[in-house]
Amino acid sequence: MLSFWEQQELLRADIVVVGGGVLGLWSALECGRRYPQRRILLVERATLPLGASTRNAGFATLGTLGEALAHAQQVGEESVASLMVERWFGLQQWRQEFGDAALGYEPVGGYELLFAGEEHVCEAVEHWNELLREIFPEGLFREVPELARYFPGAPVRSVIANPYDGALNVGKALSALQQRVAQAGVLIWSGTAVEAVEPTSTGVSVVCWESTARRMLPVRAQVVAICTNAWIPELVPQADIRPARAQVLVTAPLAQRPFPAGTYHFHGGFYYFRWLGLRLLLGGGRHRALQEEETHEFALNPALQSHLEEILQQLLAGQEVPVEQRWCGIMGMRPDKLPKVEFVGERLLIGFGCNGMGIALAPRVGGQVATLVGEWLE
Numbered sequence: 065m066l067s068f069w070e071q072q073e074l075l076r077a078d079i080v081v082v083g084g085g086v087l088g089l090w091s092a093l094e095c096g097r098r099y100p101q102r103r104i105l106l107v108e109r110a111t112l113p114l115g116a117s118t119r120n121a122g123f124a125t126l127g128t129l130g131e132a133l134a135h136a137q138q139v140g141e142e143s144v145a146s147l148m149v150e151r152w153f154g155l156q157q158w159r160q161e162f163g164d165a166a167l168g169y170e171p172v173g174g175y176e177l178l179f180a181g182e183e184h185v186c187e188a189v190e191h192w193n194e195l196l197r198e199i200f201p202e203g204l205f206r207e208v209p210e211l212a213r214y215f216p217g218a219p220v221r222s223v224i225a226n227p228y229d230g231a232l233n234v235g236k237a238l239s240a241l242q243q244r245v246a247q248a249g250v251l252i253w254s255g256t257a258v259e260a261v262e263p264t265s266t267g268v269s270v271v272c273w274e275s276t277a278r279r280m281l282p283v284r285a286q287v288v289a290i291c292t293n294a295w296i297p298e299l300v301p302q303a304d305i306r307p308a309r310a311q312v313l314v315t316a317p318l319a320q321r322p323f324p325a326g327t328y329h330f331h332g333g334f335y336y337f338r339w340l341g342l343r344l345l346l347g348g349g350r351h352r353a354l355q356e357e358e359t360h361e362f363a364l365n366p367a368l369q370s371h372l373e374e375i376l377q378q379l380l381a382g383q384e385v386p387v388e389q390r391w392c393g394i395m396g397m398r399p400d401k402l403p404k405v406e407f408v409g410e411r412l413l414i415g416f417g418c419n420g421m422g423i424a425l426a427p428r429v430g431g432q433v434a435t436l437v438g439e440w441l442e
């Protein structure tokens with residue numbers, strides 16, 4: 065039972081963005097900036113966005129060289145190099161929009177630990193620096209084998225540094241972004257799930273389920289952008305993206321940090337760690353249970369969590385530190401690990417595929433979403 069006013073005015077929008085993660089938020093912000101006279105609605109099914117964006121490690125990273133080499137074998141060097149440049153531009157966008165203090169941003173630099181059998185990564189440093197010279201004239205990567213001494217408990221052979229990576233406080237960044245989206249005039253409905261999107265003769269009908277009031281809300285929209293990441297196939301079954309759960313733990317505070325601040329990765333980006341003050345955040349290991357972790361279920365994987373504890377022991381050279389927090393998040397992985405923004409029908413588009421490194425990329429992909437949205441605005 066809906067009132068005349070609800071039906072006539074409140075359930076109408078020019079643009080609907082579905083999904084309130086970092087990509088949906090940046091898409092909504094870009095739409096708000098470019099189309100200020102339009103009525104824009106962001107619909108998020110959870111009270112706090114529930115996917116990857118509030119549960120990640122906060123690496124504002126361009127990606128490691130080891131991961132770039134593996135990815136380039138699949139999609140070519142040029143695509144991977146431009147993806148890294150896009151992440152760099154995206155990171156600048158975050159910092160310009162909010163300032164470092166609001167993001168809790170620390171320009172700590174990135175470090176990739178290399179082990180036996182990964183000599184080819186060091187050999188590729190100069191080649192990739194050349195590929196990216198125009199954007200990073202001083203060279204993006206540098207081998208710093210002397211830093212291996214910080215990890216006496218792990219057989220680290222060498223380290224590759226990238227001074228352009230940083231770390232941010234995910235809670236602060238999301239909160240700043242949500243506020244900016246609201247300031248841009250976007251209406252945010254949280255606790256509301258989109259159940260279906262159906263084309264009509266004049267636009268798109270967005271069927272929403274409001275859980276607190278337990279009622280359906282049919283919204284009439286001109287254009288709809290779906291940014292629900294791993295859940296896109298629920299609304300657009302042909303979208304090529306799979307869920308990928310990722311596990312994280314955080315230790316109690318240590319007396320002091322045995323190695324410097326930085327965003328650390330190893331094993332082609334499958335493991336990552338950083339300091340949160342004197343606590344260590346460590347995540348990864350998904351490649352050891354790929355099938356099991358291809359799930360939408362928010363649950364800890366005990367085997368992977370105890371594997372992470374073993375890794376923790378190595379990184380801290382046997383120092384006993386209790387684990388105080390554990391969580392998981394659900395990413396969306398595309399087969400080619402490249403982001404994509406495309407129409408899947410008239411007035412209906414999807415923006416997705418930030419994969420495991422969406423922080424830096426989201427402003428750029430959000431900009432592409434806003435560009436395509438503009439094509440259908442009347």
Ligand SMILES: Cc1cc2nc3c(=O)[nH]c(=O)nc-3n(C[C@H](O)[C@H](O)[C@H](O)COP(=O)(O)OP(=O)(O)OC[C@H]3O[C@@H](n4cnc5c(N)ncnc54)[C@H](O)[C@@H]3O)c2cc1C
Pocket residue numbers: 082083084085086087088107108109110112113114115116117118119120121122123124125256257258259291292293294295298309310311312347392393394395416417418419420421422423424
């Ligand atoms: C443990 C972990 C660590 C990570 N570490 C990093 C890192 O350090 N650096 C980095 O760059 N990236 C990292 N990532 C990846 C990064 O978090 C993602 O790339 C990014 O958050 C994806 O954003 P998104 O908005 O596309 O998706 P999501 O954040 O998943 O947002 C999708 C949203 O859609 C909502 N939704 C779903 N279905 C519906 C529906 N029907 N109706 C309404 N809303 C719906 C969900 O509730 C969710 O809030 C990590 C991810 C995880 C899980």
